Amino acid sequence: MKPETLTFFDKVYEVARCIPFGRVTSYGAIAKYLGAAKSARMVGYAMNGSHGKDVPAHRVVNRKGLLTGKHHFEGTNLMQQLLESEGITVKDNQIQNFEQVFWDPAKVM
DNA sequence: CTCTTGACTGAGG
């Protein structure tokens, strides 16, 4: 990869890979961790390019714990199944016990 | 170069 390509996007991928099993985080949490809390949209946008990478995008949801990006996955419920496979309860595209499974990147670091 | 859109969020009503 070219150094010029090392941007906010690459940092997002890096943090996303650090998300532990059975945990989730929000776009804003990642953005804030990167020092660009107001660029949460870029995190989601970056996820658009997460295909072909080891980025567990299904573990990244919006601040409400809603699976806003499920439409970007192959199936209509693939994202939900992936989360449920990790022990996360999902109901109506929304993560239950969100605070319980929420993972803060800054908290680990 | 300009305009629109988007996997978002926080503040205000």
Added chain:
DNA sequence: GCCTCAGCCAAGA
């Protein structure tokens, strides 16, 4: 708690 507005930055037309 829900709706609306503005800010953010990048990619595509």
